[in-house]
Amino acid sequence: MTIDSTLIDTPTGPLAVLAGPDGAVRAAGFTPEPESLLPLVHPGLRGPLRHRADLGAVTVAVRSYLAGDLTAIDAVPVEQHTGGVFMAHAWQVLRDVKPGEPVTYTGFAGLAGRPAAIRAAAAACARNAAALFVPCHRVLRTDGSLGGYRWGLEVKRWLLAHEGRLTGS
Incomplete structure (x- = not known):
């Protein structure tokens, strides 16, 4: 299963985002290297990265958040797992x-x-x-x-x- 990745410019530097095939965010962090986020993803949710210029609704939500709509990121689905x-x-x-x-x-x-x-x-x-x-x-x-x-x-x-x-x- 391929994981889509993108970089979004922010005032504090690039925000890397990894999303699964359904668009749910699996990892995100303020780094210019999306591949550095892969170890943070649960092993059962990992896959090869495919860079995309835009992740659709995820990118729109981040840009809206940065523009002042502070609740825009609330509706973005997130998928991360632990043992607990x-x-x-x-x-x-x-x-x-x-x-x-x-x-x-x-x-x-x-x-x-x-x-x-x-x-x-x-x-x-x-x-x-x-x-x-x-x-x-x-x-x-x-x-x-x-x-x-x-x-x-x-x-x-x-x-x-x-x-x-x-x-x-």
Whole structure:
């Protein structure tokens, strides 16, 4: 099964997106090398990459998001798998965190139904393969600081500022 890939220009650099035959995003990240995302895709969902200039609805959603329609990415289907029920549930919960309304890792654990599982919530962010579409950038440390982000704190800072959470910090 072939996986379609594309690069979309953003103010923080290229966003690489990998999508399955049905258009569901399997991985996304702020890198100029789509092939570097393939190890993030569950082995059962991997395949050879085919570069495309445009991924249709996915590309339209990202461009709309960048143009200010912050909910445009919400309707894009995502397909990523793990060995655990909590991880899949946590990723779905992340998709419900609204732009401009970030949560803390503690708050995220609570929203996922396991308030004491703060480390598991942080692990869900760290193992998320579909950056932007599963918005782990919307999770902050308890003190409000950025915490970590696979694609760099400058990217996380820009995304949060774009969504109205940060102003120039």
